[in-house]
Amino acid sequence: MDSEDDMQDAWGGESDGNLSNENEEEDEEVSQSNEPDYGFDDFAADDDINPSSRLPQSNYTILSEADIRQRQDEAINTITNFLSVSKMEAGILLRHFKWSVSKVNDEWFADEESVRKCVGLTATRAENRRRSQTENLKCAICFEMHPLSRMKASPGCGHYFCETCWTGYIHTAINDGPGCLTLRCADPVCGSAIGEDMVLGLVVEEDRLKYKRYLLRSFVEDNRKAKWCPAPGCEYAVELGFVSGAGSYDVVCKCSHNFCWNCLEEAHRPVDCETVARWILKNSAESENMNWILANSKPCPKCKRPIEKNQGCMHITCTPPCKFEFCWLCLGAWTDHGERTGGFYACNRYEAAKQEGVYDEADRRRDMAKNSLERYTHYYERWATNESSRAKAFSDLIQMQAVHIEKLSDKQCQPVSQLKFVTEAWLQIVECRRVLKWTYAYGYYLPNHEHAKRHFFEYLQGEAEAGLERLHQCAEKDLQEFLEGDTWQNNFNDFRTKLAGLTSVTRTYFEKIVRALENGLQDVVQGQGAQGSHVAQGSRRR
Amino acid sequence: MSGTTANSNLPRRIIKETQRLLSEPAPGISASPSEENLRYFNVMILGPTQSPYEGGVFKLELFLPEEYPMAAPKVRFLTKIYHPNIDKLGRICLDILKDKWSPALQIRTVLLSIQALLSAPNPDDPLAENIAKHWKTDEAQAVATAREWTRLYATGA
Ligand SMILES: [Zn+2]
Ligand SMILES: [Zn+2]
Ligand SMILES: [Zn+2]
Ligand SMILES: [Zn+2]
Ligand SMILES: [Zn+2]
Ligand SMILES: [Zn+2]
Numbered sequence: 001m002d003s004e005d006d007m008q009d010a011w012g013g014e015s016d017g018n019l020s021n022e023n024e025e026e027d028e029e030v031s032q033s034n035e036p037d038y039g040f041d042d043f044a045a046d047d048d049i050n051p052s053s054r055l056p057q058s059n060y061t062i063l064s065e066a067d068i069r070q071r072q073d074e075a076i077n078t079i080t081n082f083l084s085v086s087k088m089e090a091g092i093l094l095r096h097f098k099w100s101v102s103k104v105n106d107e108w109f110a111d112e113e114s115v116r117k118c119v120g121l122t123a124t125r126a127e128n129r130r131r132s133q134t135e136n137l138k139c140a141i142c143f144e145m146h147p148l149s150r151m152k153a154s155p156g157c158g159h160y161f162c163e164t165c166w167t168g169y170i171h172t173a174i175n176d177g178p179g180c181l182t183l184r185c186a187d188p189v190c191g192s193a194i195g196e197d198m199v200l201g202l203v204v205e206e207d208r209l210k211y212k213r214y215l216l217r218s219f220v221e222d223n224r225k226a227k228w229c230p231a232p233g234c235e236y237a238v239e240l241g242f243v244s245g246a247g248s249y250d251v252v253c254k255c256s257h258n259f260c261w262n263c264l265e266e267a268h269r270p271v272d273c274e275t276v277a278r279w280i281l282k283n284s285a286e287s288e289n290m291n292w293i294l295a296n297s298k299p300c301p302k303c304k305r306p307i308e309k310n311q312g313c314m315h316i317t318c319t320p321p322c323k324f325e326f327c328w329l330c331l332g333a334w335t336d337h338g339e340r341t342g343g344f345y346a347c348n349r350y351e352a353a354k355q356e357g358v359y360d361e362a363d364r365r366r367d368m369a370k371n372s373l374e375r376y377t378h379y380y381e382r383w384a385t386n387e388s389s390r391a392k393a394f395s396d397l398i399q400m401q402a403v404h405i406e407k408l409s410d411k412q413c414q415p416v417s418q419l420k421f422v423t424e425a426w427l428q429i430v431e432c433r434r435v436l437k438w439t440y441a442y443g444y445y446l447p448n449h450e451h452a453k454r455h456f457f458e459y460l461q462g463e464a465e466a467g468l469e470r471l472h473q474c475a476e477k478d479l480q481e482f483l484e485g486d487t488w489q490n491n492f493n494d495f496r497t498k499l500a501g502l503t504s505v506t507r508t509y510f511e512k513i514v515r516a517l518e519n520g521l522q523d524v525v526q527g528q529g530a531q532g533s534h535v536a537q538g539s540r541r542r
Numbered sequence: 543m544s545g546t547t548a549n550s551n552l553p554r555r556i557i558k559e560t561q562r563l564l565s566e567p568a569p570g571i572s573a574s575p576s577e578e579n580l581r582y583f584n585v586m587i588l589g590p591t592q593s594p595y596e597g598g599v600f601k602l603e604l605f606l607p608e609e610y611p612m613a614a615p616k617v618r619f620l621t622k623i624y625h626p627n628i629d630k631l632g633r634i635c636l637d638i639l640k641d642k643w644s645p646a647l648q649i650r651t652v653l654l655s656i657q658a659l660l661s662a663p664n665p666d667d668p669l670a671e672n673i674a675k676h677w678k679t680d681e682a683q684a685v686a687t688a689r690e691w692t693r694l695y696a697t698g699a
Contacts, residue, residue, distance in 0.1 A: 140646040141555070141611055141645045141646055142553070142554065142555050143554060143555045143558045143559075144554065161646075165645065168612050168645075169612060169645055171612075172609060172612040172613065186644055186645055186646055187644065187646055188638070188642070188644035188646050188647050188651075
């Protein structure tokens with residue numbers, strides 16, 4: 001079986017006549033690049049090829065707890081060296097300036113005095129006089145006299161309290177939350193910072209762990225460039241390097257959760273965060289229910305309660321206790337209906353009124369709501385279907401990795417390392433389902449009057465859908481044969497070529513559609529939706 | 543002081559503070575612990591001279607929570623008062639009762655701060671929005687209302 005030709009048939013069948021030339025041209029390239037063309041029509045292709053429609057890995061870094069600690073240490077060391085301060089002081093400065101080394105530097109060198117004052121690094125000591133170890137001091141918290149050995153001074157300011165009171169003070173602060181990281185001296189007018197050393201030197205193990213936890217978390221939670229992965233139970237953070245020009249923030253955590261770094265919703269390329277927020281709001285039951293009620297209910301003409309019409313018949317009976325019988329169309333009493341109004345199944349009182357243009361604003365609004373509801377339902381259903389396909393594909397992928405790959409390896413006498421193409425195919429399917437899903441939100445908000453864009457959008461979406469269907473089919477049905485077949489099959493290599501090829505070409509196509517949509521379909525405006533011209537533009541790869 | 547079981551392990555600090563409050567009360571302030579609960583104080587503050595509360599006697603309650611002095615005392619006006627930083631439940635907007643609390647502060651300092659708040663209302667950090675607005679738009683009239691309330695609710699009790 002010549003898998004490549006086979007696929008050409010399967011893919012190329014429906015393509016426009018004017019595309020066939022381009023396809024042939026591509027075929028030549030294909031033999032060189034060893035990447036068969038599976039019939040996706042090129043459009044508006046640019047020459048740079050992103051390896052994935054996700055952000056390139058270099059754009060962000062996944063941080064484990066150990067990584068975070070390392071970064072904190074690095075920042076502290078840098079500040080210690082630049083500013084010639086102690087590590088404890090560097091920590092206080094960094095926490096105050098949200099772990100931005102450059103901000104600490106700038107502020108410090110601009111006005112060291114006011115920075116010191118602001119963060120509580122007082123240079124002057126409250127009490128300088130020497131004390132003898134036998135001297136008794138009164139603690140201003142417990143009001144007891146203690147020998148100096150039981151008293152402790154804050155290293156920053158020299159204010160003495162007894163160790164028990166300091167410990168209680170710090171314990172209370174730690175249990176009040178992350179504010180303990182910027183704890184100040186217990187003296188009400190002092191304001192000197194209490195650093196990590198003093199805290200950790202006094203508290204019990206439990207508080208110690210809590211404090212260290214807050215310290216770790218502050219690096220992510222106070223930092224403008226880092227965020228926790230929102231997946232439940234995940235302990236990784238994601239640090240953003242720089243924002244890509246397209247303004248997309250999709251990242252993949254090491255826990256495999258794929259999310260938008262900016263809005264923390266699931267990844268949503270090619271639509272932007274604002275569209276996602278609007279769409280989610282739209283999907284929330286209340287906002288749509290209102291429209292639904294508006295479209296499907298009218299107030300009872302007698303008791304004014306909203307009445308829902310759920311059957312075809314126009315004869316409505318209001319719910320008890322009212323039980324008023326009326327006509328859905330004209331809202332007149334049903335007793336007025338009959339032969340005179342054109343029979344029980346048509347209300348020409350309404351038709352006549354409508355023809356005279358009498359039907360009121362409420363009716364018009366109801367009609368509009370009904371139309372917009374139908375339009376929304378169209379997009380929502382497809383959005384939701386792709387979401388459930390994505391979820392299914394994801395669990396298939398897990399199953400594949402956990403069970404099937406090994407089984408396949410046994411059956412087909414292939415080392416597991418040679419079967420990566422199967423998981424790669426499934427990863428691609430999951431990714432494509434996600435993209436496809438969001439194209440429906442995109443489509444919903446694409447203005448109706450932009451005919452060229454709308455036309456081109458639907459064309460791209462249709463192609464994407466068909467292409468993905470083929471990949472999905474191959475990864476599911478074709479693979480099944482090799483999983484269930486009794487013996488080793490010699491056409492397994494053909495299958496490999498086909499699936500790997502489909503994966504690659506589908507990936508390329510989806511990357512392009514993502515970029516085109518993120519671009520606001522700008523290219524189509526120039527080309528006025530003439531598909532041929534896009535193909536001509538895009539077919540050459542350097 | 544009667545030592546019921548609830549009061550038996552009262553920290554030395556509270557006992558000392560109480561003794562001092564009773565033996566050398568601050569001018570215009572009285573605070574005495576309740577018989578049943580030595581952490582609960584009946585407080586009276588005289589309206590400061592030169593303030594719209596002059597001539598009034600204001601009753602407050604003060605409670606020392608279990609965590610005291612690590613946590614601030616809880617204080618509330620019982621007498622109705624027209625003041626931008628005190629709401630109709632008698633709750634007081636005062637920084638040292640919240641984030642600026644320090645365990646080195648005392649009942650005495652808290653009550654002195656409340657007395658000072660009566661002398662210097664701060665409508666820019668309001669608890670009672672309406673009263674604060676009144677204070678900012680027409681201070682003379684707001685002060686007149688405060689006087690009227692003092693006469694109505696804080697005298698001849
Ligand atoms: Zn002490
Ligand atoms: Zn101090
Ligand atoms: Zn994660
Ligand atoms: Zn987003
Ligand atoms: Zn009715
Ligand atoms: Zn009718």
